[in-house]
Amino acid sequence: MTSQVIAQPTFLAANPSKPVEEIAMLRFILPAWILIVFGLVVALAASPMADAPLEMMADLIFWPLDGGPLVTTPAERLLAGISGGLMTGWGVTVLTVGRGGELPSALLRGGIAWFAIDSIASVIAGAPLNVALNIGFLALFVYAGWPRKSVAAVTTEAAGPFPTGQ
Numbered sequence: 001m002t003s004q005v006i007a008q009p010t011f012l013a014a015n016p017s018k019p020v021e022e023i024a025m026l027r028f029i030l031p032a033w034i035l036i037v038f039g040l041v042v043a044l045a046a047s048p049m050a051d052a053p054l055e056m057m058a059d060l061i062f063w064p065l066d067g068g069p070l071v072t073t074p075a076e077r078l079l080a081g082i083s084g085g086l087m088t089g090w091g092v093t094v095l096t097v098g099r100g101g102e103l104p105s106a107l108l109r110g111g112i113a114w115f116a117i118d119s120i121a122s123v124i125a126g127a128p129l130n131v132a133l134n135i136g137f138l139a140l141f142v143y144a145g146w147p148r149k150s151v152a153a154v155t156t157e158a159a160g161p162f163p164t165g166q
Contacts, residue, residue, distance in 0.1 A: 028098020035091030039117065043084025046077045046121035054080060074126050081121020082130075089114025104145045111141025 045054035051071045058069050071080060093110030097103065115138045122130035 025098075028094055032091045032095035032098055035094065036088050036113075037091075039084045039087030039089075039091055041084070042087060043081050043117050043121045045071045045084070046081035046125040048077075051077075051080075077125035078122060078127045078130065081125050082118050085114045085116075085118025085121060088117045104147070106145075107141055108145025111138060111145065115141075 041053045044050035055070055058071070059065055059067060062069055071077060089110040091110075092113040093106045096106035096109050101109070115134055119131040119134050122128065122134070
């Protein structure tokens with residue numbers, strides 16, 4: 001039985017004086033959670049009962065603080081839900097990579113998080129047809145992230161019982 005040595009990714013080797021876990025935390029985990037939380041807050045604006053945090057942020061961005069602009073139309077609520085879903089999915093993808101997950105797994109997890117948040121928010125915003133459109137995009141994430149055999153395993157199986165000569 002042979003053991004496999006996994007090399008440290010080069011993006012984590014930027015500062016050899018810090019442990020890999022600390023670098024991953026600073027470069028991936030913390031930003032990922034900020035994206036996830038912020039995405040969920042934005043997605044909440046799909047509901048008129050939970051839009052206050054996004055409206056306060058919009059009021060701050062569109063200075064001066066005067067109580068406007070407001071998230072009032074169905075299109076604004078739908079776009080808040082879509083944006084929040086995208087941000088949450090992006091955060092889950094970054095979080096998965098930061099915890100050492102492989103890219104296909106990260107894409108699949110992020111895609112599922114995006115789909116769930118975007119679709120729920122779309123229904124709440126009054127646009128259930130968007131869920132049907134999201135299914136097509138979800139299929140892309142599933143295709144990209146579905147576990148597959150490695151190229152080496154497929155090549156070995158294709159060679160059959162006869163080893164290739166060197």
